[in-house]
Amino acid sequence: MSLAIRFNGVVKAFGPVTVLNGVSFALSPGRVVGLLGENGAGKSTLMKILAGYEQPTGGVVEVDGRPRQFAGSREAEEAGIVLIHQEFNLAEDLTIAQNIFLGHERKTRLGLLDDATMRAGAAQVLAQVGLKRGPDTLVRELIVAEKQLVEIAKALARHARLLIMDEPTATLTPGETEALFALMTQLRSEGVTIIYISHKLDEVERTTDEVVVMRDGRFVAHKPTAQLTRHDMAKLMVGREIADLYPAKDSPPGSEAVPLLEVEGLTVPGWAEDISFEVRPGEILGFAGLVGAGRTELFEGLLGLRPHRVRRLALQGRTTQVRSPRDAADQGITYLSEDRKGKGLHVDLGMRQNLTLMALQRYARPWLAPAAERAALRDAVQRFGIRTGNTEIRAASLSGGNQQKLALAKVLHPEPKVVVLDEPTRGVDVGAKSDIYLLVQQLAREGRGVLVVSSELVELIGLCHRVVVMRAGRIQAVLDASQLTEENLIAHATGTRH
Ligand SMILES: Nc1ncnc2c1ncn2[C@@H]1O[C@H](COP(=O)(O)OP(=O)(O)OP(=O)(O)O)[C@@H](O)[C@H]1O
Numbered sequence: 116m117s118l119a120i121r122f123n124g125v126v127k128a129f130g131p132v133t134v135l136n137g138v139s140f141a142l143s144p145g146r147v148v149g150l151l152g153e154n155g156a157g158k159s160t161l162m163k164i165l166a167g168y169e170q171p172t173g174g175v176v177e178v179d180g181r182p183r184q185f186a187g188s189r190e191a192e193e194a195g196i197v198l199i200h201q202e203f204n205l206a207e208d209l210t211i212a213q214n215i216f217l218g219h220e221r222k223t224r225l226g227l228l229d230d231a232t233m234r235a236g237a238a239q240v241l242a243q244v245g246l247k248r249g250p251d252t253l254v255r256e257l258i259v260a261e262k263q264l265v266e267i268a269k270a271l272a273r274h275a276r277l278l279i280m281d282e283p284t285a286t287l288t289p290g291e292t293e294a295l296f297a298l299m300t301q302l303r304s305e306g307v308t309i310i311y312i313s314h315k316l317d318e319v320e321r322t323t324d325e326v327v328v329m330r331d332g333r334f335v336a337h338k339p340t341a342q343l344t345r346h347d348m349a350k351l352m353v354g355r356e357i358a359d360l361y362p363a364k365d366s367p368p369g370s371e372a373v374p375l376l377e378v379e380g381l382t383v384p385g386w387a388e389d390i391s392f393e394v395r396p397g398e399i400l401g402f403a404g405l406v407g408a409g410r411t412e413l414f415e416g417l418l419g420l421r422p423h424r425v426r427r428l429a430l431q432g433r434t435t436q437v438r439s440p441r442d443a444a445d446q447g448i449t450y451l452s453e454d455r456k457g458k459g460l461h462v463d464l465g466m467r468q469n470l471t472l473m474a475l476q477r478y479a480r481p482w483l484a485p486a487a488e489r490a491a492l493r494d495a496v497q498r499f500g501i502r503t504g505n506t507e508i509r510a511a512s513l514s515g516g517n518q519q520k521l522a523l524a525k526v527l528h529p530e531p532k533v534v535v536l537d538e539p540t541r542g543v544d545v546g547a548k549s550d551i552y553l554l555v556q557q558l559a560r561e562g563r564g565v566l567v568v569s570s571e572l573v574e575l576i577g578l579c580h581r582v583v584v585m586r587a588g589r590i591q592a593v594l595d596a597s598q599l600t601e602e603n604l605i606a607h608a609t610g611t612r613h
Pocket residue numbers: 129134152153154155156157158159160161201502503504508512513514515516517542544
């Protein structure tokens with residue numbers, strides 16, 4: 116039942132840029148293998164080759180001792196190899212069931228689509244992953260975490276013998292993550308080999324039997340997980356010692372400063388009810404809560420992306436209204452969306468166009484100045500450590516973590532007074548994470564207001580001066596630095612403490 120895989124000198128080049136430089140290692144069948152490496156190390160690319168989405172430029176992949184080259188993902192799936200994509204690969208306008216069976220439609224004996232069978236099949240895998248949505252729901256109606264569960268359900272319906280999960284838990288709640296781990300254990304006991312890509316080293320430590328580390332398109336190490344600490348893993352990934360992840364906190368700004376942003380009585384129907392808060396110059400204000408608590412929707416409302424009403428909104432002491440993200444950017448507030456592929460980046464546009472989109476007037480004098488844009492991109496690549504061999508590529512061709520860095524560069528490019536960062540470190544490697552934390556601190560030191568929405572409690576604790584905890588659309592508590600513990604945050608987020 117299990118598949119044995121061996122990579123033999125696998126090379127991959129995109130035009131002049133080589134991203135895999137002859138990768139060789141073997142995977143033992145029936146194990147859970149963590150695949151680690153910095154953003155852009157080549158993890159997703161290697162897995163896309165294994166799963167038939169990309170062709171190698173050189174070298175071979177052996178499956179059960181035989182060289183195999185899959186012409187497409189269908190061929191790989193027939194061999195039992197299924198990839199769950201890091202950037203979702205769902206058709207938004209189709210239903211969950213249609214997505215699950217896309218390209219594998221079940222037919223009746225008359226050759227018609229067998230909707231009943233597909234719906235039932237979908238319902239079964241949805242139950243397995245714990246998604247409480249009907250098979251007929253349109254994918255566009257799902258939130259990000261639900262889309263992730265559909266991706267996993269889709270892979271289960273393909274009866275994988277080798278399952279590749281590319282950062283599956285980046286968008287999941289702790290509960291959903293636990294359910295996924297239980298599912299992985301069950302699949303392994305049924306003989307499924309699992310390759311698990313993640314930047315969450317605590318999860319890698321818990322769930323994997325062995326880890327493979329890549330760096331700069333090369334194989335670096337293959338070890339039993341039990342022989343490594345998280346610290347060892349981080350060191351192997353980045354090739355150097357990592358100091359503390361979080362910078363020492365600056366003291367919070369005094370209460371005498373005029374708030375940069377005041378929100379009074381903001382309601383986003385169905386999501387958030389009568390929310391009030393303020394952020395001062397130099398303050399890092401966190402928003403904690405379970406997925407579904409309404410944090411993302413709250414800010415989407417604030418930025419004019421959702422219907423909302425507000426009693427009073429003031430920017431730098433002036434009462435105002437915000438109609439759209441562009442309008443907001445003009446008034447000095449920008450928003451990094453948690454959904455970087457959907458709302459954050461225009462993945463079909465180039466890096467340069469993405470970067471300057473929110474600050475176009477700066478480059479139009481009156482016509483666009485591509486040279487200035489190019490210079491701005493060079494700066495951003497440098498400042499945010501965006502790793503790519505070629506800056507003329509579409510945003511879609513950047514690695515996941517590097518897309519995140521570009522999205523961050525984009526929202527900071529207009530030099531906002533207030534910036535809302537929704538899951539700012541999703542999918543970024545440990546080294547880049549600590550860079551982003553330093554950057555957030557720097558923004559605060561420059562006198563800006565930084566709002567951080569995060570599902571990683573340690574991140575909020577390590578970074579914020581104050582944290583607003585939301586639950587079911589309402590503010591449950593506002594904790595200052597001295598009250599910030601994981602236990603406290605969880606208790607308020609789940610409503611076990613008032
Ligand atoms: N279609 C493409 N065209 C050009 N370059 C590409 C393309 N696809 C990937 N790359 C480049 O290949 C390199 C490796 O990317 P890959 O997505 O494999 O990294 P990764 O290890 O998965 O990183 P992350 O942790 O950020 O997801 C990156 O520099 C990326 O920009």
